[in-house]
Amino acid sequence: MADSYQFIIFGATGDLTHRKLIPAFYNLYRQQQLPEKIDIIAIGRRKKDSQLYREEVYASVKKHSRYEVDEESWPEFASKIKYLQFDFRQDEGYRLLKEELQKEAHWIYYLAVAPEYFALIVDKLEKEGLAGKETKNTRVVIEKPFGKNLETARQLNDKINKVFSEENIYRIDHYLGKEMLQNIMVIRFANSLFEPLWNNKHIDNIQIVSSEIGGVGERGAYYDQSGALRDMVQNHMMQLLALTAMEPPVDLETDSIRAEKVKVLKALEMDFQNIDKYVVRGQYGPGQVNGVKVPAYREENRVDNDSGTETFVALKLFVNNLRWSGVPFYIKTGKRLTQKSTEIIVEFKGGAHPVYLAGNKNILPNLLVIRIQPLEGIFLQFNAKRPGTDNFILPVQMDYCQNCQLGENSPEAYERLIHDILKGDATLFTHWDEVEYSWRFIDRIAEAWSREEIAFPNYPAGSNGPLEAERLLERDGRSWWHLEGFHGEHLILKAKGVNNNEI
Structure with a gap:
């Protein structure tokens, strides 16, 4: 049986997600390089449903993807995307997220948010049992900047490393x-x-x-x-x-x-x-x-x-x-x-x-x-x-x-x-x-x-x-x-x- 993946994006209504992440997923889809079983769970604070979010990212893909949108296959790609509306600073939303996650899937958390929220999100994921060194097949992706200096970088790394092992921490540098x-x-x-x-x-x-x-x-x-x-x-x-x-x-x-x-x-x-x-x-x-x-x-x-x-x-x-x-x-x-x-x-x-x-x-x-x-x-x-x-x-x-x-x-x-x-x-x-x-x-x-x-x-x-x-x-x-x-x-x-x- 093929592995299944759930790619969870915190900050899904932000500029990075619309200009880079969703168009990148679509390009991989067009090249048949996405796993067959993948859910893209988009988390944002703005109130909307999945259908409205799919319409918004359709416009983003049309503008930023290197491929023309294929109208015939778009519904299949869009069906992989689900929007969850909650404030990631509050505990309640993580219980909502837990209901969406499948135990047998690989969970990948992409933190496309301001740096001051990195440690907070990781901490709440652990408290809800959605991450931890004993939790198999979980990864976290962190955008720059990673700290403001060596001291703050160490503090952030220590907090994240308590929940994720080094091999599962992906510090992204798009260069x-x-x-x-x-x-x-x-x-x-x-x-x-x-x-x-x-x-x-x-x-x-x-x-x-x-x-x-x-x-x-x-x-x-x-x-x-x-x-x-x-x-x-x-x-x-x-x-x-x-x-x-x-x-x-x-x-x-x-x-x-x-x-x-x-x-x-x-x-x-x-x-x-x-x-x-x-x-x-x-x-x-x-x-x-x-x-x-x-x-x-x-x-x-x-x-x-x-x-x-x-x-x-x-x-x-x-x-x-x-x-x-x-x-x-x-x-x-x-x-x-x-x-x-x-x-x-x-x-x-x-x-x-x-x-x-x-x-x-x-x-x-x-x-x-x-x-x-x-x-x-x-x-x-x-x-x-x-x-x-x-x-x-x-x-x-x-x-x-x-x-x-x-x-x-x-x-x-x-x-x-x-x-x-x-x-x-x-x-x-x-x-x-x-x-x-x-x-x-x-x-x-x-x-x-x-x-x-x-x-x-x-x-x-x-x-x-x-x-x-x-x-x-x-x-x-x-x-x-x-x-x-x-x-x-x-x-x-x-x-x-x-x-x-x-x-």
Whole structure:
């Protein structure tokens, strides 16, 4: 007999559920990758019945799914969804939920709610006998942020770990569900072209960049208590770094991959006594984005008028091990920048033979760019001779655009993550050790910041961020590789002082 599943979503009327979760379930259904026996139990405080909720998620799927809604099969999918109306802060609703759950099914609780309710919901599930370490086939899925610092993260983990064992706690980071992140290990370890060069003998520096055009939108209240360091660097950027710098795992099992990622996070180094030489923070002021005037961060809804929260972070750090000794990793993330993009840029050391350097003083370095978004792909820049009678060398590119080739067949991050949750595969989810060592590092930056004041805002919306972020690399004789845009589907990169026409 096939296993049966009951997927319980707390916060089922929220934005995440409507934009990501239900469309992901529908996409899996269209691909015949959902278990045959599955109930999606949607829990919300708003008063409505299952029929009305199904009509609402129909509109969400129509808007956000990568598949057109198939009218003939929709009723079958919709029949898997049931709405339960109750306040998850009150005990009565959990008794109502208990009546819906089948003892032989796998119970998966997805907490798509504000972080302050994580521990409360887990506690009430245990009290009603709906979760516990002795309860078989139960899992809990928790969205970020996991704590506000190491202390609060430990407190939250202790509370959840009393009810769920570590292997049944799925701390979700949607970046890990993105196809090109999963490709990082393949690019490194399945290609003899790259792995022999993936070390301090051949790599000059690595830049990990995630920039956004948008501001904080309706997340002002949350973001003002968090900031870019906690909202982006502690989780997404640290995961990108760990995957880029990790040693080859002994196998592809969950524990083996996680162990290598943890080693990287343990080895992070920075001179915290001279924090200004290693970290730059910023906050956007008013400006223009794509020709449209936009307000300053302090003018956004539900943001303090005198807020000292950073919307931009750039930092330099090192991984203290044999492979990476001396190689700087530059990380940058921010809101209201020039482009929406996430990429890992590996800049190789200059290796041109002296016979070519004589007449070509400005030979550019080789670059490998792993594009996470908006167009997933791999970009390789190397040098070649310009057509003609001279020996002028110019950079040329090889560019693989995954979205361009696969189109709608490229899965969304939440599809892969929900699929893995149902399978019980935690490889793409964050282990407590990763959370702990990431917070250890981030807390030291936050502590250093707390001892000094900074004048905000310090960069206009629609720019590349604070000028001090440029100086962070200039002091090392380097420059950020800025994403200038796309020519068709092809990436255009530019470093400071390099003419665009040369690339």
